[in-house]
Amino acid sequence: MIWINYYLFRLKRRWGANKRFKVVLRQKLFRELMKTYPDTPLLATRHYHRYALAAACLILFLAAGTGVYAYSSPNIAEDNPLYKIKRGVEKAELKMARSPERKAAVSLKLLKRREIEIAQPQKKDKSFENTLANYQQAAEETMAAAELVTSPALKSIYIEKAIDENLESINRLDEAAVKVKRAAVEQKKLEEILRNRSDKILERMETLREEREKHLEKQLENYEKLLEKMDEKELKLEKIFNKK
Amino acid sequence: MNKKDFLKFYDRHFDKIYRFVFFRVGGRKEVAEDLTSEIFLKALRHFEDYDPALSGGAWIFTIARNHLYNYLRDSGRRFQVSVEEITDDWRLEFSLQETGGGPTTEGLENLFKKDAEREVASLLAKLSSEKRQIVTLKHLLGYSFKEIGEILGMKEGTVKVAAHRALKELRQVSKI
Numbered sequence: 315m316i317w318i319n320y321y322l323f324r325l326k327r328r329w330g331a332n333k334r335f336k337v338v339l340r341q342k343l344f345r346e347l348m349k350t351y352p353d354t355p356l357l358a359t360r361h362y363h364r365y366a367l368a369a370a371c372l373i374l375f376l377a378a379g380t381g382v383y384a385y386s387s388p389n390i391a392e393d394n395p396l397y398k399i400k401r402g403v404e405k406a407e408l409k410m411a412r413s414p415e416r417k418a419a420v421s422l423k424l425l426k427r428r429e430i431e432i433a434q435p436q437k438k439d440k441s442f443e444n445t446l447a448n449y450q451q452a453a454e455e456t457m458a459a460a461e462l463v464t465s466p467a468l469k470s471i472y473i474e475k476a477i478d479e480n481l482e483s484i485n486r487l488d489e490a491a492v493k494v495k496r497a498a499v500e501q502k503k504l505e506e507i508l509r510n511r512s513d514k515i516l517e518r519m520e521t522l523r524e525e526r527e528k529h530l531e532k533q534l535e536n537y538e539k540l541l542e543k544m545d546e547k548e549l550k551l552e553k554i555f556n557k558k
Numbered sequence: 559m560n561k562k563d564f565l566k567f568y569d570r571h572f573d574k575i576y577r578f579v580f581f582r583v584g585g586r587k588e589v590a591e592d593l594t595s596e597i598f599l600k601a602l603r604h605f606e607d608y609d610p611a612l613s614g615g616a617w618i619f620t621i622a623r624n625h626l627y628n629y630l631r632d633s634g635r636r637f638q639v640s641v642e643e644i645t646d647d648w649r650l651e652f653s654l655q656e657t658g659g660g661p662t663t664e665g666l667e668n669l670f671k672k673d674a675e676r677e678v679a680s681l682l683a684k685l686s687s688e689k690r691q692i693v694t695l696k697h698l699l700g701y702s703f704k705e706i707g708e709i710l711g712m713k714e715g716t717v718k719v720a721a722h723r724a725l726k727e728l729r730q731v732s733k734i
Contacts, residue, residue, distance in 0.1 A: 318732060
């Protein structure tokens with residue numbers, strides 16, 4: 315018995331054209347076409363262009379996937395190779411925030427992320443120092459972003475939010491520091507930073523209080539002036555009424 | 559059609575046209591390649607006249623048929639692989655005939671080089687005309703079931719069933 319399918323397949327292959335001939339003829343036809351369309355480079359789409367495009371899409375997809383993983387994973391800290399990608403995506407997010415309010419909201423979010431990184435175990439000493447420095451910077455950025463909010467009503471809200479978030483963050487880190495065993499040097503650095511942050515926040519709160527007091531005093535003055543004007547108008551009206 | 563679409567047209571039809579020519583020039587590769595090149599160059603020159611909505615794949619086959627006919631006439635060659643008249647509406651009808659009880663012609667020798675392949679050819683000759691056409695069109699020349707249906711005026715499903723039965727018959731015949 316002969317294998318029918320196999321020999322039919324072999325015949326079909328043998329009766330088919332040589333691949334090289336197919337490519338050479340295609341090139342010949344392409345050259346003819348180029349005589350009519352000299353400025354059209356896209357005419358020469360060949361099979362490997364499609365494979366190259368598919369490969370490029372795959373690489374892009376993998377890169378995007380890596381970026382998403384790096385951004386969303388809380389375990390990615392300073393000593394991780396993907397950390398730069400994470401920070402890159404965060405910077406892009408901050409840049410895409412157009413309004414000052416949106417920037418302030420994003421800064422608060424980034425502060426929380428820096429706080430989580432402090433809790434991650436890190437192998438290198440230098441990494442922990444950098445993590446603390448990143449946290450400090452993020453904390454300062456939250457306050458700076460809140461100050462830049464243009465609307466006066468929203469500004470005070472965002473400043474309060476930033477202060478609250480900073481204080482809560484300091485509290486959480488303080489509590490966590492007790493539970494997590496760290497090297498003495500690292501512990502000391504963390505405590506120093508938390509103390510500095512607390513001092514700065516208290517200073518800012520003090521400044522805010524003063525500003526609000528001044529604002530209230532001014533409002534009170536304006537109110538008293540308004541009351542005086544009303545009293546004067548009332549007197550005038552009485553006089554007119556009495557004359558009658 | 560715009561000439562810019564020609565390369566896509568070429569990719570789509572090249573294999574079928576090559577086999578169409580190869581089969582009819584008795585399996586001579588160099589001749590088949592030359593003729594195929596000439597056919598596609600001709601097609602390129604007149605591509606702007608082609609309307610896929612009207613002619614489908616028939617247009618390039620008409621060019622191929624005419625070019626082949628001219629070649630065969632000018633070369634004065636005769637092949638024992640008998641190719642019956644290719645009708646005007648491009649539905650080809652051909653049959654593979656044994657001559658003198660064995661592969662004696664140059665064409666047959668080129669097309670079926672090994673003993674097993676010659677045996678396949680002789681088994682194909684034992685099938686009915688319709689089954690032979692379907693098996694040859696599908697398994698040797700690479701047409702799809704839909705295209706075979708269009709050529710033979712049958713439904714695609716019918717062609718599939720017929721192809722399956724034809725192969726089954728070939729296997730049974732080969733066991734004898």
